[in-house]
Structures are given as structure tokens and as C-alpha cells.
Amino acid sequence: MTVVANRGTTNFEFLILDWDLKEKYYDRAKYIEDFYVAGEYKKVIEQEKKFESSLLSENLITKEIACDSTGDLKEDALIRLITLYQALKQISINSGQIVKSEFKDPLGEEQYQTNERKLIYIQTADNSSGNWKVYAESEKIGDATADVDPDPxxxxxxxxxxxxxxxxxxxxxxxxxxxxxxxxxxxxAYRPKDKQNPWFRDKEVHKVLKRSGYKKTPMLRGMSGGKFH
Known part of the structure; x- marks a missing residue:
């Protein structure tokens, strides 16, 4: 499974509105943003510094913007990306463009496609009545779409x-x-340390269970829910 950030929401879309700005800055800015989305944080910092130096040489910004390290590579890369955004936004405004957008973290939760955001659940049959003995001691691991909610x-x-x-x-x-x-x-179903594919599906859990020696309950094959172990 591949998690895809919605690249239609790139922070630098405002540059497209002016042909000269688009030709000079858009591709390079988006190139750096794409590094961030891909988890290439060192490249973000490296390329942003080069971009900033070129803006300085053209007198488009008056001085290099100091960005002290936070000790977290991802956070440092994000700060660099925000710095670049602010510089290019000001350049656009100075050229007569109206820029109303605000910076958004390209890896923000709301930018993942809804069908990629999943939850994992463990389900058992309620055999308290004694009528569902075939399901006894079996568990099903499945996934479902996790809707967006503002309350963490x-x-x-x-x-x-x-x-x-x-x-x-x-x-x-x-x-x-x-x-x-x-x-x-x-x-x-989220792995915070996996920058490339943080969201996963129940199929991946089933593979882990299979490698660990767990087998599907033979009598439940093909029944509702299917994958009981």
C-alpha cells in the first residue's frame, strides 16, 4: 500500500498565477516540497539553503533567514520549507500578486486520501448463548475506513x-x-515511524500472523467475515 499526499494542495500553487514567478520558482519550490513528502529531510534542508542563497544573490531577500536546529531532522526540514514559503510569498506580493493562502504541512493528516486512512479492529463472536460454538476461541482482524474527526x-x-x-x-x-x-x-492502522507508508491494511496483519504460525479456522472459511483465526 502506498500513502499518497494530495499534491494538488501544494503550498506553492500561488506561484502559478504569474507566468514569470512560475517559470522562475514554482518547479524548484515544489521539488523541495516533494522531498519533504518523500521523507528526504536532509535534501530539503540542503536544497532550501541553495534556493535561499540564489534569492539573496538576486537581492530578492535582504538577508539569510536564520534557522536554528531543533535537534529533529523532520522539524528542521519543515521549518526550512516554511521559510521558503514565506520568502516566495513575499516576493509574489511585492510583484503585485494577492496571496491569501497559508502554509500547511504537506504531511498533515487531512491531506491523506480518505481511503488510505484505516483503523484495525479485533472481533469475536458473542457465544454467551452457546449457539455459536463454531466461533469459539476464534478472532477476526479486519480494517475499516477511519473518518476524519477534529478531536484528537x-x-x-x-x-x-x-x-x-x-x-x-x-x-x-x-x-x-x-x-x-x-x-x-x-x-x-498507523505506524508513525514509517515515513513512506505509515498507514497499513488488515492484509499486512494477516501476513504477520501467518508467519508467526497462526492459521485460519478451517470451519469458518467462506463464512461471514471470513478471516477468523
């Missing part, structure tokens, strides 16, 4: 918000079978 607390592991979204997904295939179920766990 709703994204806490096993939050009520995520459990409700998991339930919506489970209801889409379990209700017709009449099998009662329980949600044991739900959390975002």
Missing part, C-alpha cells in the same frame, strides 16, 4: 469513536448472518 482524543487506541466505526464495518457483513459479535479492540 477520538483517535486514542480503543476509543469509543473508533469502536463505533469498526461496528459500522462489521454490521455490513455480519448482520445478515445473525451472528452476534463483540469488538475486542480498535485502533488506527
Amino acid at each position: 482524543l477520538n483517535y486514542q487506541p480503543n476509543s469509543e469513536y473508533l469502536r463505533k466505526q469498526a461496528a459500522q464495518r462489521i454490521n455490513s457483513y455480519m448482520t445478515t448472518s445473525g451472528v452476534p459479535y463483540q469488538i475486542e479492540w480498535a485502533e488506527l
